[in-house]
Amino acid sequence: PLSDIFYINITENKLSQRLPNALIIGIGKGGTRAALVSISRHPMVRACSREVHFFDHQENYQLGLDWYQNQMPLSLKNHITIEKTPAYFITEDAPRLVYKMSPSVKLLVAVRDPTVRAISDYAQLYEKSHGELRPFEEYVTRDSQHQVLETRRSMVTSGIYVKHLKKWMEYFPLEQIHFINGKELVKNTVHEMQSVENFLGLEPFIDETLYYFNETKGFPCLVPAPQMNGEQPDSGCLSEAKGRPHPLVDEDVVTLLRDFYRPFNEEFYSAVGKNYGWP
């Protein structure tokens, strides 16, 4: 009877927590939070607001997929559930573990000039250290003249995108990985986010009416949703931790980093079929 069909429909499509069918896996400091917050404005997207660190923290992974699923927001069957933990991208075993969860999960990676990324990473660590951290030039080099790069530092190795990408490509075809251009995400947010929307197979929703440029923040922000309780809406901008001022870095050390990354960048461009033009 018709009532049975109706019953099946509502029970099958009830609100529940589901494993993600999309993941923002990196790159830390590439614009991952901005991308997540933006895409979660889409009515068919349900985003996990915190970084769950399931595939990169052993103590979480051992809690099992049920635990991971329990961290997810409520969604309907046709919603896209998305989680972002930027550390996944650089975690050796993450590609295998993500594949084990779901070979069809869609992967998103926000990329940014690796030299600028390293400086952004440093700015974050510096803040966390309450100003106790050695200057950038010292931190990323081995010698007092700052002429030899400390290539074992994760702040440096994280920027070898092609090395990490190759691990993911052992499990996932490139068509299943979408690269968000971190620079364009700031300069051309609507266009960059529309390609994310398109990659996720979502109906077009994102357009310029969702954003405004906040002069104080110096970044595009989301037009805040009106408050029901008469309270002042927030700015719709990301927190102060996003868009920190960068330290002024010695030009020679910048050159050292640029020279180090150049061949890896070239290899990355070939692998993804796009030249990002990082200096």
Ligand code: A3P
């Ligand atoms: P900076 O702090 O170096 O400027 P992540 O979220 O992956 O840690 O990335 C942080 C970076 O996102 C920031 O790096 C900032 O440049 C970038 N970003 C992109 N769009 C932004 C936005 N709308 N508001 C603030 N930061 C944004």
